[in-house]
Amino acid sequence: MDWRSVKFDWNRARAFLVTAEEGSLSAAARALGMAQPTLGRQVSALEAELGLALFERAAHGLVLTPSGLELLDHVRAMGEAAGRMSLAAGGRSQEIEGTICISASELYAAHLLPPIVAQLRQQAPGIEVEIVASNAAADLRRREADIALRNFRPEQPDLVARRLRDDHAWLYATPEYLERIGNPTRPEHLSRAEFVGFDTGPALLRALNALGLDLSPANITVTCASQMVQWYLVRAGTGIGMFPETLGATDPGVCRIPVDLPPLDVPLWLTAHRELNTSRRVRLVFDLIANALTRS
Incomplete structure (x- = not known):
C-alpha cells in the first residue's frame, strides 16, 4: 500500500505513533496526557480509515501487525517533520521527558550506572530514572524494564542487543587473608x-576449575x-571471591590473587x-549507556 497517497488526521497518526512507541494504550495516554478511551x-478511527488492523493484543500489551510496522516508518517521518516545525516556531530544542527503567546486576548498578545516570540527568533533565538492581534478569517483554545490562545475549527475536565489551573477572582477597593461608603463588x-x-x-566450581584450579565443594x-x-564478605577477610576488574582494581583494601591464572571473561x-x-x-538512554561503557 502506498501510504503517501493516504490522507488522515495527524491527531490519529500521533495517537498511533505514541501507542507503538509506548507499547500500550494506557502508557500512550499517560505520555500524551489524555484519557485512554479517547x-x-x-x-x-485510524484503523477504520485505512481499512487495516495496526495492532494485535498480546498478554502484556499491544504488538504491531505487519501493516502497523510498515506504517510506523511513515508516521515517524511525519512526527519528525512536525517536530522540526515546532522547533522553528518555538525557537527552542525539543525536550525528551518521561520515565526510563534500567535493569542491571547489583555490581553493575552500583559501580557502572551512577556516573552514566548523572550525565543523563544533566543532558535530559526531563527523564526520570528508575534502576532495578537485581541479579535476576528482568523480563523486557513483560515491561519489567526498558533497558537491561546483562552478561548474556538474549535469544528472543523481539529483543535487540549490543555487545559492549568483555569484562575480565579475577580472584580477589584481602592481603591479610592471603597471609593467613600462606601467601599462595x-x-x-x-x-x-x-x-x-x-x-x-x-x-x-566448574568455572574456577576450568581456570586451572582443583577445588571441591x-x-x-x-x-x-x-x-x-559477597564483595563485602571478601573485603572483611572471609575468603576469596571472583569479581570484575572494574570493581576489584578500584578498592585498595583487596588485591588480585598473585597466582598465574587466566581471567574469567564476562561479556x-x-x-x-x-x-x-x-x-x-x-534510544537516547540506550546510546548514552552504550557509548559510556564501550569507551570505559
Missing part, C-alpha cells in the same frame, strides 16, 4: 583456601545470592525491547 477511539596452593560463592551448586564455605554482600550486553527501542527516550 486515545483508543483515535487509534480505532601457585594454583595448587589454593586447594586449601576458602571461597565466597553465590550458591553451593556446581556452576562456580568443601572450598565454598560462605554463600550469598547478593553480589554486594557485557545492552538489551532493549524492539518496540521500546523506537522511542526517542529509550
Whole structure:
C-alpha cells in the first residue's frame, strides 16, 4: 500500500505513533496526557480509515501487525517533520521527558550506572530514572524494564542487543587473608583456601576449575545470592571471591590473587525491547549507556 497517497488526521497518526512507541494504550495516554478511551477511539478511527488492523493484543500489551510496522516508518517521518516545525516556531530544542527503567546486576548498578545516570540527568533533565538492581534478569517483554545490562545475549527475536565489551573477572582477597593461608603463588596452593560463592551448586566450581584450579565443594564455605554482600564478605577477610576488574582494581583494601591464572571473561550486553527501542527516550538512554561503557 502506498501510504503517501493516504490522507488522515495527524491527531490519529500521533495517537498511533505514541501507542507503538509506548507499547500500550494506557502508557500512550499517560505520555500524551489524555484519557485512554479517547486515545483508543483515535487509534480505532485510524484503523477504520485505512481499512487495516495496526495492532494485535498480546498478554502484556499491544504488538504491531505487519501493516502497523510498515506504517510506523511513515508516521515517524511525519512526527519528525512536525517536530522540526515546532522547533522553528518555538525557537527552542525539543525536550525528551518521561520515565526510563534500567535493569542491571547489583555490581553493575552500583559501580557502572551512577556516573552514566548523572550525565543523563544533566543532558535530559526531563527523564526520570528508575534502576532495578537485581541479579535476576528482568523480563523486557513483560515491561519489567526498558533497558537491561546483562552478561548474556538474549535469544528472543523481539529483543535487540549490543555487545559492549568483555569484562575480565579475577580472584580477589584481602592481603591479610592471603597471609593467613600462606601467601599462595601457585594454583595448587589454593586447594586449601576458602571461597565466597553465590550458591553451593556446581556452576562456580566448574568455572574456577576450568581456570586451572582443583577445588571441591568443601572450598565454598560462605554463600550469598547478593553480589554486594559477597564483595563485602571478601573485603572483611572471609575468603576469596571472583569479581570484575572494574570493581576489584578500584578498592585498595583487596588485591588480585598473585597466582598465574587466566581471567574469567564476562561479556557485557545492552538489551532493549524492539518496540521500546523506537522511542526517542529509550534510544537516547540506550546510546548514552552504550557509548559510556564501550569507551570505559
